[in-house]
Amino acid sequence: MVHNYFAEQDIAKSYRLLNIGATTLIGASYEGDLDYMAAAWAGVCDFDKGYAIIDKSHYTRPLIEKSGRFVLCYPTVGIVKQVMKLGSISKNDDKDKLEHSGAELIELPGISMPVPKGCAAYLEYEVIPNAQMEQSIDMFLGKCVKVISDTRVYHNNHWHFDSADESLRTLHYVAGGHFYAIGKEIYLPEYGDD
């Protein structure tokens, strides 16, 4: 079921979703084999391009290499336990990892694979092949082709955490089970734009 608080957002402004540096869930699917991994080392590298650093040991990596696609999801406080499980269990060791994580998968219009419920935003990327970066620093580049947000926290090209429930704040992982949620807004109106 698609909830009515999801809506498509402007790709050209989607760097604003990624700029705050939240921890991601990286998803990929090939011939029905879906995986999600948690990753802090993923984000934005141009106004319409993202990147994801994915070590060769990860189950997710060949799914990206074979499908040429990945999804970056921005999980919120409400699913922190599921995020931690998705980041600490490998599908190499547990083929039912997704079920065991407790993540609820949903379908979103325009996103080519099921995504975990409870994220502030979902961005799909088409891989921009670059063998040198993929091999040397495990970095995959992607061109953003679709952006869907939870409009309770992101709409009109801006975050709106302050008017939403605390459980909808983005997660910023440190290490060893420690996260921070995004906090208070600071606005300098003399630099304000649209």
Added chain:
Amino acid sequence: MVHNYFAEQDIAKSYRLLNIGATTLIGASYEGDLDYMAAAWAGVCDFDKGYAIIDKSHYTRPLIEKSGRFVLCYPTVGIVKQVMKLGSISKNDDKDKLEHSGAELIELPGISMPVPKGCAAYLEYEVIPNAQMEQSIDMFLGKCVKVISDTRVYHNNHWHFDSADESLRTLHYVAGGHFYAIGKEIYLPEYGDD
């Protein structure tokens, strides 16, 4: 003057400083010509490596190319106005940009250039040359050679925002004068480590 709350930190664990995705000030200096620019597109790409995306229009870029070094600083709420000025004025247009930003420069042991006071951490990198990435996506890679933190918010390889003043929280830039400070800690002790 070096304040006594600064201390060197473990490079091997320094990814924990960067994982939360805070906005940076990128610094570089060549033959006494120093510049700082604000950048959300910089961070960690391996346990001891960082990256910075620096468009060819930035004054800072040739300083990095010629010196082979850059510094990533993690500014806090207390200097948000200086950060915004460092991010919105180019030294191409104002040679006295640093003075006009209001940033106070200090010297730190082991860091090769003056740094802006009011940051949670300062990391110096030696550029790992990669012409393809520098030219194609404006990404500079660096090996971390020194880490200094403000121990009021980061020590023993962990952040300690909750016991520090609110003005010492990291900044996470969106766009158009909008920032968020880092927020509340969430800890899942079953995943706890050192």
